[in-house]
Amino acid sequence: MKKKDLFMILGVIIFFAPFFIFSSVYTQYIDINKAHPLIMAFLKFAILATFGEVLGFRIKTGKYNAPGFGIIPRALVWGVLGVWIAVAMGVFKFGVPAYLSKFETFKNINEVMAGDFTPLKLFGAFCISLMMNTTFAPIFMTIHKITDAHIGNCDGKIKFLITPLPFGKLISELNWKVQWGFVFKKTIPFFWIPAHTITFILPGDFQVLFAALLGIALGLILSIAALKSK
Numbered sequence: 001m002k003k004k005d006l007f008m009i010l011g012v013i014i015f016f017a018p019f020f021i022f023s024s025v026y027t028q029y030i031d032i033n034k035a036h037p038l039i040m041a042f043l044k045f046a047i048l049a050t051f052g053e054v055l056g057f058r059i060k061t062g063k064y065n066a067p068g069f070g071i072i073p074r075a076l077v078w079g080v081l082g083v084w085i086a087v088a089m090g091v092f093k094f095g096v097p098a099y100l101s102k103f104e105t106f107k108n109i110n111e112v113m114a115g116d117f118t119p120l121k122l123f124g125a126f127c128i129s130l131m132m133n134t135t136f137a138p139i140f141m142t143i144h145k146i147t148d149a150h151i152g153n154c155d156g157k158i159k160f161l162i163t164p165l166p167f168g169k170l171i172s173e174l175n176w177k178v179q180w181g182f183v184f185k186k187t188i189p190f191f192w193i194p195a196h197t198i199t200f201i202l203p204g205d206f207q208v209l210f211a212a213l214l215g216i217a218l219g220l221i222l223s224i225a226a227l228k229s230k
Contacts (some may be wrong), residue, residue, distance in 0.1 A: 004064065014053075030205050039082050041208050045082025049215025050075040054163035056220050061198055070156025077147045079217070085140070086208050092132040093200060093207075117201060133188050141183055146170045187221055 018025040033040045053074055058064050065071055097113050100106040112120045149170045154160035194216070198211050 005058075008064065033209075035128035037208070038086060040080040040087035041082045041093035043195065044209055044212035045085065045215055046075040047080065048212040049082065049218060052218055052220060053078075058222065060217075066150065068156040070151045070154075070160070073151045073156060073158060073160050074148075076161075077144075077151070079141070081144060081147075082208075085211060087133065087181075088136045088140075089207060089211065092128050092136070093210060096128045096131050100124065107128040108143070113200075118155055121201060122197070126193075126197045126202035128200045129193050133196060134193045136186060136212070137192060141170070142179070144172060144181065149173070183221070191217070191221070199228055 020026075021223065050071060054064050054071065057066075057069055093113075097106075097109045100109045106120075106124075109120065109124050112118060113124050115121065146165070146167060150163070150165050151160050154163050195214055196209075196211070199207050199214070202210055
């Protein structure tokens with residue numbers, strides 16, 4: 001382990017430590033999260049998911065940053081995507097139980113999902129995760145891949161915001177063998193569905209935060225996918 005890795009670990013500890021050491025910091029986080037959920041979603045994904053990509057870049061290149069990588073552009077994109085994810089999570093979180101409640105067996109599913117852990121709550125969380133990851137997730141992952149390529153084409157500079165995005169060209173250039181064979185076919189059923197099942201079991205205040213933490217895992221998955229593409 002190199003010195004820069006030790007500094008990175010130390011930075012992560014310093015960042016998260018106040019939430020565990022000072023109860024006032026934790027309480028303030030809960031209050032702000034309730035008052036401004038979308039703003040907090042933007043910040044959580046901008047910080048945590050970008051950190052995941054930085055770790056992935058470290059695996060691929062041995063560096064945490066380099067010209068053309070574009071940490072700031074990636075953070076901005078992740079922030080916007082984080083808001084989209086937070087809204088989608090809300091839609092599936094309430095929509096799937098609402099549909100299940102039409103069946104006699106699951107008529108109390110809404111109350112169950114708001115309560116303590118039970119086998120039925122686990123089933124409900126699984127159904128929410130299954131629907132989200134088989135409908136929303138593939139579209140999200142593809143759009144993220146396209147924005148990632150766009151940032152690279154703009155040399156990792158902030159000009160990506162005003163540079164027209166050649167969506168058709170970029171989507172046709174995706175390595176669909178890896179996108180389907182690894183990202184969709186393997187990570188969705190074996191990682192994302194179980195991981196988001198856990199997400200929807202957690203209290204509401206922590207669901208988007210946990211999803212953002214999973215963005216760190218996404219960064220690592222994307223780095224593996226990039227290596228497979230080569």
